[in-house]
Structure formats: C-alpha cells, structure tokens
Amino acid sequence: MNFPGTWMTTSESVVYRVVPKCACSTIGQILYYSDNGEFFDGDIHDATEGLHKWALDDSQGPISRVVRNHEAYAFTCVRNPYTRILSSFFDKICGIQRNGKRYRGKMVPMLMQKYGVEVGGDDGRDAFDQIASFRRFLLFVRDTIRWRKPMEPDIHWSSTSGHVSTFIANGGRYDRIFWTEAFNDGMQGVLDNIETKHAVDLARIPRFNESEGHGPKRAHPVEAYFDDLAMHLMWEIYHRDFRLFRYDFDNPANKMPTGEIDLDEVHAKLS
Incomplete structure (x- = not known):
C-alpha cells in the first residue's frame, strides 16, 4: 500500500x-x-x-x-479552490523559486508561447495584466487535468x-x-x-509561508479574476472540492466554508 x-x-x-x-x-x-x-x-x-x-x-x-x-x-x-489556484499561479507561474529559477524549467516559457500567459518579466516584478494571464493559465490547468496535455497535472x-x-x-x-x-x-x-x-x-507559532515573496502581489480581489467562463472552468476542474469541503462556488469573494465537512461522506465518495 x-x-x-x-x-x-x-x-x-x-x-x-x-x-x-x-x-x-x-x-x-x-x-x-x-x-x-x-x-x-x-x-x-x-x-x-x-x-x-x-x-x-x-x-x-x-x-x-x-x-x-x-x-x-x-x-x-x-x-x-478559488484562492488555492490563484496562489499557485502567483507562486509557481509568476514567481522565481528558491533555487533562483522558474518552476519546472521550460513550463513557463511554454505557457507564454502556447497560452499567451504573461508573468511580469524575468523576475516577475514588471506590470502585466494579471486577470487576463490568470484566465489563460486556468485554461492550461483544465487541459492538464482533463486531457493530460500538454503535460500531466501538477500537484x-x-x-x-x-x-x-x-x-x-x-x-x-x-x-x-x-x-x-x-x-x-x-x-x-x-x-x-x-x-x-x-x-x-x-x-x-509563526506562519511558514514558503511561497511568500516568490511572485508578484495579487493586485485585485479574488472575485475579479473569475468571470463566467473562469467559473465554468473552476466547476469543471474542482466541483468535487467545492461539494465535499463545503466551499461557496457561486461567490468567489466568499473564501469561508458554508457548512461542516462530513467525514463519512468524504470517505464514501473518495474511497
């Protein structure tokens, strides 16, 4: 096992x-x-x-x-799921990792070429359209999870x-x-x-946010990044997360859960 x-x-x-x-x-x-x-x-x-x-x-x-x-x-x-995917974008896609390099080598250049994603220049500090780039990144995420192309989904x-x-x-x-x-x-x-x-x-206990400072600061409230299409993609990718862990799909501005997690349900549906 x-x-x-x-x-x-x-x-x-x-x-x-x-x-x-x-x-x-x-x-x-x-x-x-x-x-x-x-x-x-x-x-x-x-x-x-x-x-x-x-x-x-x-x-x-x-x-x-x-x-x-x-x-x-x-x-x-x-x-x-809304704040988690945004965090992944700003840390792993826009940010320089602690080894001084881009995350996963050639992945970010591929995203820039194939999906039109911008990341704020070589060091992630230049101004860029965060909302447009994030939504293009979300298309890439859907592609990796739905079709495992152009790569396997990342953890x-x-x-x-x-x-x-x-x-x-x-x-x-x-x-x-x-x-x-x-x-x-x-x-x-x-x-x-x-x-x-x-x-x-x-x-x-301090908060050990190892990704903090890797990438640019989020310039807009969470809900600004998710139009109807982005929300549709989020449901396609993460509908089980919204349901099982009681998060509010209909309102990206509400990061708090709307009910208690049912452990029996989680074990039954994920076994």
Whole structure:
C-alpha cells in the first residue's frame, strides 16, 4: 500500500496527508516542533530527518504500519479552490523559486508561447495584466487535468480531493479534515487529540509561508479574476472540492466554508 504525500512524526503521534497550497509548510513545522522542540532550519519540505515522510525510504515501513492499523490520529487540511489556484499561479507561474529559477524549467516559457500567459518579466516584478494571464493559465490547468496535455497535472493545481483520496483509497482513514481558513481552530482540534513531546502554543507559532515573496502581489480581489467562463472552468476542474469541503462556488469573494465537512461522506465518495 502506498501513501504518497504522507508525513508522520517520528514519535508516531500523528499522521498528516500533505495537500500543496494548504498551509502545509506551517503544519509540517508544527509536527517537527512537537517532536524536536525546535523548528526545522529551512523549508520543511527539504527536511530528511526529524519527520517521517513517504518520500524517504526508511519512513515507508513505519507510515504503512501506522496508517493501515490506524495507530495514530490522521488529518489533513483543505483550502478554498478559488484562492488555492490563484496562489499557485502567483507562486509557481509568476514567481522565481528558491533555487533562483522558474518552476519546472521550460513550463513557463511554454505557457507564454502556447497560452499567451504573461508573468511580469524575468523576475516577475514588471506590470502585466494579471486577470487576463490568470484566465489563460486556468485554461492550461483544465487541459492538464482533463486531457493530460500538454503535460500531466501538477500537484499544486491538481484537485484537493485527488490528494485527499489516495490516503483513503490505500486503506487510511482521517480523524479530522479542517480548513486553512479556520486554521487555528482546526489545528488545535488535532493537537487536543494527540500527545506531543513538546507543547505547541498555536498563538505563538509563526506562519511558514514558503511561497511568500516568490511572485508578484495579487493586485485585485479574488472575485475579479473569475468571470463566467473562469467559473465554468473552476466547476469543471474542482466541483468535487467545492461539494465535499463545503466551499461557496457561486461567490468567489466568499473564501469561508458554508457548512461542516462530513467525514463519512468524504470517505464514501473518495474511497
């Protein structure tokens, strides 16, 4: 059984299914701190010890055992599809990554040539029509997800429900799914259900937004980027995310969920 994107504390106190662009850097650092009493010095995605990760060969055995036998509390965190896709655009498409290069090498030049996307010049700081470029990027996203052309969908814009489902399909079960938009309440609910080596005071935990500063600032309110066609594409791509995680499709300006997540429904529909 495979559990891609799954992290677990080395003390085996808690299991977390990572969903990109959903506070994963902050959550990873909280898990790391809860075991080690300090934060990882750098991007938590680069950590190769102090935290079990499915991508590390030595971690796969412990993660498989704990998840399969439900020996630890398991959770994940989700985000409004409208704000998540905008974040992906400004970070991964318009931004320069921490290695000083464009994300995924030739992908951005291909987007500029084939889809007419602008990204704000070589460093992402020039003025450009953010709304027009984002909508063209959204066409590209739909193409990757619907037809897997001109490339396979990327983890940063493939659906949240798709990430969440692999954990369920391979035999895992979530004890909690919470929203990025109500982060402290959701994360506190996790901490209240586990025993940690080091106490975590969420009020004093910094937010580890590793993508901040990579790209240009969003110049308009969320709803300005989504006309009727863009909303149609969003429903085509992310309808399961809107439904399962109770986000408001009809109003892009409302980032907050409209109801409680039904864990039984999530497990039934994503199994």
